[in-house]
């Protein structure tokens with residue numbers, strides 16, 4: 109009878125639906141937020157495009173539809189949009205999402221209500237500027253999850269509102285200042301905002317999103333209050349005033365055992381021998397190297413990196429995409445056998461948490477940055493583009509957690525790789541960098557522990573949604 113159905117709906121947990129841009133660097137923080145929210149008692153549906161769904165099913169073993177899996181006091185389930193495959197080109201993908209995304213997403217939201225789980229809040233992430241309009245059209249409030257740093261948020265915000273002029277890219281000595289941030293040069297600015305940026309449609313999507321971000325009911329951010337206190341404190345003084353940033357990170361795997369492990373966001377299946385291999389290495393001996401899911405090193409860079417890592421004489425675990433492995437020098441794998449391991453994808457959270465890992469040669473994607481901060485592992489920072497440039501500046505100069513690896517004008521050189529690794533692991537400042545990394549690790553863990561600053565922000569969000 110209708111009265112019974114209404115009573116059941118009233119006692120059902122509130123339903124939060126997340127819609128995620130198709131990229132590993134977005135899926136991981138969105139899914140980790142899904143788990144934090146579910147753990148506090150809500151029903152959470154993670155959605156993205158069909159191609160992400162197919163990869164999550166194949167690599168992470170998730171299944172779409174149904175009641176999902178228990179996480180803490182709630183559940184996480186998956187549903188994917190119907191969409192065609194636009195191919196690997198980023199501009200094609202952006203155009204495709206612009207037209208196919210809105211109707212498919214509206215249909216998904218309506219189906220939730222028809223099936224008895226009306227959506228109380230939609231969480232969108234950047235690069236899908238249409239998703240919040242669709243939710244508003246259905247009368248559903250939205251939260252944004254900003255998946256990069258508060259510093260990067262501030263740089264975008266000032267740029268979009270015409271509040272800053274970045275120095276010319278060809279003048280490395282020129283500096284500018286923004287409230288709550290250190291003096292910066294053009295090299296520290298997310299490269300999407302600079303005239304040389306080749307990814308125009310992606311930059312447009314970010315900028316469009318910034319114009320409307322103030323309409324969101326919450327702007328959650330994958331950072332923690334203690335890490336970016338100055339920039340967060342300065343934002344309310346900026347005119348026009350930005351939305352309040354609510355730090356809920358670091359959104360890392362909390363490694364709370366099987367229940368947490370039941371929902372993972374790997375789009376590529378991780379090699380399953382990495383942890384065993386690390387177990388066999390001495391404590392704090394291994395150089396872990398990875399440039400994330402989207403950076404592609406040139407054949408020359410792969411060769412120099414290979415010789416550089418081999419010449420450190422240290423054990424190393426190196427993530428090299430399958431399509432890049434043919435660029436490894438002939439006989440390389442045999443020549444480093446036993447001491448060096450090359451895998452197409454690693455369980456990075458477990459690698460960084462492993463006691464054998466000594467340093468992380470990273471492209472400084474924001475997830476990798478927060479993961480190494482949380483694990484307390486010093487870095488060799490090798491940023492390529494986008495927010496990686498800003499993140500590297502913070503890791504090395506502001507957090508004091510490592511050194512830069514810079515390519516010479518003629519390209520990356522093996523000696524530079526060797527010297528940067530040595531400086532981070534055994535150089536005169538290595539002890540200082542490890543101590544800083546450990547201090548930041550303790551602060552990160554405290555922020556997400558029960559009652560910590562980010563945990564309290566997640567709880568407040570859950571309480572408001574469930575009200």
Ligand code: UDX
Nearest residue numbers: 133136256398400401402427453454456473474475476
């Ligand atoms: C991209 C941008 O570079 C990043 O700055 C932005 O904030 C999000 O989109 P990506 O380049 O893939 O992301 O880097 P990163 O943000 O570091 O995310 C990669 C994720 O993949 C991390 O969570 C990392 O743990 C995971 N990973 C990477 C693995 O699990 N295994 C690997 O072998 C490599």
